[in-house]
Amino acid sequence: MNKEFSKTNFLELKDHAYLMMSKAYAPYSKFQVGAALLAENKKMFGGCNVENAAYPEGTCAEAGAISAMVAGGGMIIKTMCVISQSEKIVSPCGGCRQKISEFSTEDTKVFLMNVKGDFKIFTVEDLLPFSFSEFDHLIKY
Numbered sequence: 059m060n061k062e063f064s065k066t067n068f069l070e071l072k073d074h075a076y077l078m079m080s081k082a083y084a085p086y087s088k089f090q091v092g093a094a095l096l097a098e099n100k101k102m103f104g105g106c107n108v109e110n111a112a113y114p115e116g117t118c119a120e121a122g123a124i125s126a127m128v129a130g131g132g133m134i135i136k137t138m139c140v141i142s143q144s145e146k147i148v149s150p151c152g153g154c155r156q157k158i159s160e161f162s163t164e165d166t167k168v169f170l171m172n173v174k175g176d177f178k179i180f181t182v183e184d185l186l187p188f189s190f191s192e193f194d195h196l197i198k199y
């Protein structure tokens with residue numbers, strides 16, 4: 059953990075991720091996920107997964123937290139915590155890794171947790187190495 063990110067910050071972030079998990083709407087998968095993040099504007103944002111009857115149209119917890127951050131004026135994820143109900147540490151889907159990457163720096167830390175609060179810390183490069191980034195796909199004339 060860096061000096062800006064204290065134990066108090068961590069406990070607040072973890073508590074918020076737990077709270078977010080309790081709000082999840084996941085009647086189809088029955089797999090509730092919560093995400094909380096601290097943004098560069100010093101605000102905390104959260105999200106939960108929200109499913110619907112057309113299964114692929116559901117949204118992930120991380121996506122919800124990122125949307126809340128952008129709507130709340132934040133642009134950079136300093137620290138993110140993701141938790142699920144599983145005994146296994148949750149692993150973000152590919153789409154969420156790309157979304158996290160869009161709003162991260164090399165200092166961004168991602169805490170992935172299980173329901174007991176055991177966690178592993180990842181950088182975004184760990185989660186999404188050699189990532190696709192803006193304009194890589196454009197042919198330069």
Ligand code: THU
Nearest residue numbers: 087089091107118119149150151
């Ligand atoms: N899910 C998340 O919200 N985040 C993840 O990191 C993994 C998966 C959700 C999507 C779906 O609502 C449920 O978990 C089962 O895949």
